[in-house]
Amino acid sequence: MENRTQIILMVIAVGIIAVIIGYGYIREQPAPATGEGDLKQFASAAEVRAYLVAHVASGVSTWNRAVDAVVPQEVNGVAEKSSAPSLPNLGGTSGLGDYSATNVQVEGVDEADIVKNDGEYVYLISGGELIIVDAYPGEKAKILSETPVNGTPSEMFLSGNRLVIFATGTAGPVVYKSPAAGATMPRYYQPGAHALVYLVKDRAAPVLVRDITLPGNYYDARMIGDWVYAITNQYVYSYSDDIRMPLVEDNLGKTIEPKVSYFDQSFSSYVFSTITSFSITDDSSLAAEAYLLGYTSNLYVSEDNIYMAIQKPVAVPVEPVVRNDVAVSSVQRIPSTEVTGIYKFAIDNGRIRYAGIGEVEGHLLNQFSMDESGGNLRVATTVQGYGSSGSYEYNNVFVLDPAMKTIGSLKYLAPDEKIYSTRFLGDRLYMVTFKRIDPLFVIDLSDPANPGILGKLKIPGYSDYLHPYDGNHIIGVGKETQANDWGGVSTSGLKLALFDVSDVNRPVEVSHVEIGEAGSDSEVLQDHKAFLFSKEKDLLVIPVREVEKVTLEGKYSPYTQKIWQGAYVFGVSPEKGFTLRGKVTHSDEDTSGYYWGSRDAVKRSLYIGNTLYTLSDSELIATNLADMSRLREVPLPTGGYGYPIPMVE
16 A cells, blocks of 8 residues: 555556646756855955965865756757746937947846947047047037047046046056966066046036046946946966055045955955945945956946856766656756856945845856846856766746855756856846757746746747847847858847747747848847937947948959948837838948958947937047938047047038
8 A cells, every 4th residue: 555655656656747747848846145255354365365375285176066957958848938027228329318328237237338328428448548529419520629548548427527437547557476487577567447537518628537446357347327337357376476456546535445255165266345335426436345256257337236157166976876767767966177266246226235146057158147136136147068978058037036056046947058148127037048940938037036937939040139129029139140061050140139039938030131241240149239229219330340242254264342330220110020210320431351450440329319420430420310421520539449530510
């Protein structure tokens, strides 16, 4: 009787597991919190060096675990759900009136960029200078001022009559003692970053009012209201005799020497990650917190928190253990060779506070792999590695609660493929994976503990960037693909696609357009800030490097290629799809061959009223959006290579 009961219970258990697999995903028990010990602080540079010597010798992280993983295989079916959650108002490029703002990931969290505008003036970095252009009306656009910037400027923020530029210089050599010879010699130059605050009330004569020296390399920054949060990374080496502790100071006499906090963890390399905050309008404000971490691979910032994602080295078991399972016959014990630690820091009006550590299996593609909603962090990862049966690759989605404890997961998606783009919008995740064909997944996150697939669409090509058109449509920018003669898949032209996700269980592609031949590219594929979109203005602008095939006469030279560089200007709607309104180029003629790094390549676009402005290293061009006629060309005094050229009125 007892054996019969056990058999019945086993059959029931097998049935439950089979149902779960049939729905296309496997749910896991929530993982425990992953912080390793309490947050500690170093008292001196000598303590830092001793710690590094000990941990470099250990070689690998204690974040070492193996996971039960399904050998990658295509899942059958999807979880039929009919939820249609509303999407947040992202604001994006049209949230500040009738002029565009930087295309950002999170509404209310500004991202630094090479160009800003306020509806009348355009502020840009050209070569080593801050250029301010009296831009509106477009036909009268002209340069008002050229202000040299100390160091190498990279990007900026703008708020009213204040502007912040991040620039990098050098802070002198650091020496170390050679382990072999015992001699002291120069080893490397420690970089020095600066946040330069300008008063631009008089656009013709900007005034530097504050110079904040930041430790290490400038990594990234965000601005929330008037508060700027800058992240810098300062490399530290166990062999260095001169470990410089982080120091933040400004030219107004304010100095901060933040204590360096650390966790008892090992990394493949070490940096002092310093978060510095200051108000763009209050010159007395300054705060900083420093941490000994590995190098940050991705950064996500909400209005309340900063999340730093850091890949961690892990030890790999020598022999995998195979487990025979009645319900899942293809399960094996495989080493998790990719683990990412996510460090959370709470922010509030310049205050910075460590708030927890989470851990996810796999690596993150970019900042869009993370998103915060209702206090929870949602994360999408790709896992790549080797098991007993060869290489494997699959994708995961995790939900971490405010304490950074994993409370939900959706694993083993799209086996043998990797993530190319993700976009979290409200209670949904739109995710594109690719190897031979492009699956667009729609994933339901309305129940944080139980993520599930709503639907998926398989079409040729893939999207590197996803952007919401409205609550029921998504724009994708990526590459078209086609089968090649070797049985594989090759990329061809640049692809824009519009997806209808109103029926979340059955997303469809309602329109697409292909630009150019293989080799065609867009800055949008690497940097979302190059994407300009306004639903209200029926406007989509993307910079394009277009490869065109030119047929030649002759037996042995059937064709050659020429390169067109500029910006494509579209109208886009679910009813009409993509409608080409015109093209803007900064080059007088096409070039042949693969011409990279051109000063005429369009890097950004923006609009003020009905005027489109396109920016390259060589000039700023104003175009009338009504008829796409050129209004004005404003040559920039220093091009991409920093060589002065005459100004033209």
